[in-house]
Amino acid sequence: EAKSQGKGRQVVYSAEMDQRSAEQARLAADLRTALDTGQLQLHYQPIVALPGGELHGVEALIRWTHPERGPIGPGLFIPAAERTGLIVPLGAWILEEACRQAARWAYELGGAAPRTVSVNVSARQLREAGFAGEVAAVLRRTGLAPHMLTVEVTETAVFDGGTALTELHAIAALGVSIALDDFGTGHSSLGLLRTCPADILKVDKSFIDDITEGGQQAVVAAALIRICAGMNLRAVAEGVETAEQAAELYRLGYRFAQGYHFARPLPAEAIAAYRPMGAAPGLAA
Numbered sequence: 001e002a003k004s005q006g007k008g009r010q011v012v013y014s015a016e017m018d019q020r021s022a023e024q025a026r027l028a029a030d031l032r033t034a035l036d037t038g039q040l041q042l043h044y045q046p047i048v049a050l051p052g053g054e055l056h057g058v059e060a061l062i063r064w065t066h067p068e069r070g071p072i073g074p075g076l077f078i079p080a081a082e083r084t085g086l087i088v089p090l091g092a093w094i095l096e097e098a099c100r101q102a103a104r105w106a107y108e109l110g111g112a113a114p115r116t117v118s119v120n121v122s123a124r125q126l127r128e129a130g131f132a133g134e135v136a137a138v139l140r141r142t143g144l145a146p147h148m149l150t151v152e153v154t155e156t157a158v159f160d161g162g163t164a165l166t167e168l169h170a171i172a173a174l175g176v177s178i179a180l181d182d183f184g185t186g187h188s189s190l191g192l193l194r195t196c197p198a199d200i201l202k203v204d205k206s207f208i209d210d211i212t213e214g215g216q217q218a219v220v221a222a223a224l225i226r227i228c229a230g231m232n233l234r235a236v237a238e239g240v241e242t243a244e245q246a247a248e249l250y251r252l253g254y255r256f257a258q259g260y261h262f263a264r265p266l267p268a269e270a271i272a273a274y275r276p277m278g279a280a281p282g283l284a285a
């Protein structure tokens with residue numbers, strides 16, 4: 001119980017501790033066990049080429065099946081892991097697992113393998129001195145070519161200051177791609193593009209949702225693709241849920257997308273069977 005755990009600490013926060021942070025503390029404790037007992041798994045969501053939907057790359061997304069509570073989404077437990085610092089060993093595991101899987105696909109599937117694997121890296125990981133060195137070590141251990149790895153960071157993580165930008169430059173120097181995730185939802189967006197060695201801009205789902213209704217957000221999506229073209233950045237539209245959105249994005253100049261319309265995050269074994277929607281069934285292996 002939170003109260004007894006708080007005893008003896010400098011700050012007794014049992015009373016002030018809201019339900020949310022109590023919940024997060026419990027999750028973080030369970031997550032430690034999860035990491036040690038194999039309750040965690042990576043799923044992979046296809047990143048596809050427009051307009052056809054052919055597989056381009058995949059994004060690794062962590063999944064946790066809690067022994068009592070069932071599946072718990074990363075939106076809930078990643079913040080808990082960030083607060084406790086557990087994200088550092090957890091993130092190291094995620095990076096290595098994803099790189100190992102991508103190397104395995106390249107070996108097993110050849111030309112049909114995803115060309116890149118994207119791994120989400122949190123602000124806390126990026127602030128660790130030597131993170132770039134760890135990325136280099138993982139690439140060596142797994143045998144994955146650097147150009148096949150993309151590191152996804154949010155604007156906020158980069159803006160966090162400190163050594164984040166230094167680490168990003170060191171990672172870019174390895175030949176690894178850098179993607180700015182959820183772009184447009186953080187702060188400092190446009191100024192960041194000058195200082196951050198980004199290769200890819202992932203346009204947040206909130207700018208895609210109303211794209212076919214010609215709403216305010218659609219204006220942003222249209223502006224961002226022009227910025228990307230002008231700055232030689234690759235744009236990826238996130239959260240594409242309908243064929244209409246995909247068609248409109250293509251019309252605006254987007255060439256890469258990700259979303260439920262194409263595929264949900266899938267277990268690693270299912271990636272080899274991914275086919276663009278509407279492909280002739282006879283062509284499936």
Ligand code: C2E
Pocket residue numbers: 045060061062073074075078091094120121122152181182238239240241258259260261265
């Ligand atoms: P993200 O990196 O922006 O990942 C995209 C999220 O959008 C994923 O949620 C994905 O399942 C979801 N998504 C994809 N297409 C659609 C769509 O068409 N519609 C809707 N409604 N959602 C879609 P997920 O897996 O729940 O992850 C949520 C967030 O948690 C991620 O956002 C990322 O910030 C974080 N996360 C997930 N896995 C990891 C990880 O391995 N490490 C770290 N540090 N963070 C992670």
Ligand code: MG
Pocket residue numbers: 059120152181
């Ligand atoms: Mg991401």
Ligand code: MG
Pocket residue numbers: 181182202238
């Ligand atoms: Mg994202």
Ligand code: MG
Pocket residue numbers: 181182204205238
């Ligand atoms: Mg997002």
